[in-house]
Amino acid sequence: MATPAQGIARLGFRIWYERQLIEGHVWFVTGFLCAVLIMALMEELNLRGPGPLSLSSLVIIVAASWLGIVAIRRYIRMLGRAESLAEQCVCPACACYGLIRVLEAGVAETDEHPQRMRVSCKKCDQQWHVESI
Numbered sequence: 001m002a003t004p005a006q007g008i009a010r011l012g013f014r015i016w017y018e019r020q021l022i023e024g025h026v027w028f029v030t031g032f033l034c035a036v037l038i039m040a041l042m043e044e045l046n047l048r049g050p051g052p053l054s055l056s057s058l059v060i061i062v063a064a065s066w067l068g069i070v071a072i073r074r075y076i077r078m079l080g081r082a083e084s085l086a087e088q089c090v091c092p093a094c095a096c097y098g099l100i101r102v103l104e105a106g107v108a109e110t111d112e113h114p115q116r117m118r119v120s121c122k123k124c125d126q127q128w129h130v131e132s133i
Contacts (some may be wrong), residue, residue: 004085004132005105005117011057013089013098017082024078027071084119089119093126101125 007016041057041064090097099122106116115132 003105003115004081005102005115008085008100008117009102009105013085017086017098020078020082022076024082027075027078031068031071031075034064034071037064038068051118074108083132085130086129091121091126092128094121094124096121096123099123100130 002010004016007019010016011019038061041061045057045061047055049060086098089100091099100119101122103118103120105118117128117130117132120127
């Protein structure tokens, strides 16, 4: 998995941002489909019925619950990171949005160790720092 700085340097901010939104929504759809599967299996679940069918349904419900939770957490994290970076990718000098060049990237000195990038505007060459969570 590439860091945001690597992705932005390779693709450009706008394409990176679009891909983050698409991938995030794929995770959302996965979580939603898991929720639908769980509801369908819960409706058909009969613990007094034949053992193997009930046991397999229960195993699938647990697996779908785990996958759904992972998918929704990933969706929230990806969209949070993308939106946080999008808010910071406006040039302070010319107010141009998303036309940035990554000059250097490193880890900021905080508790959660977000990635800190020094970027410049492709239009006016103004430099500023952007932090990724």
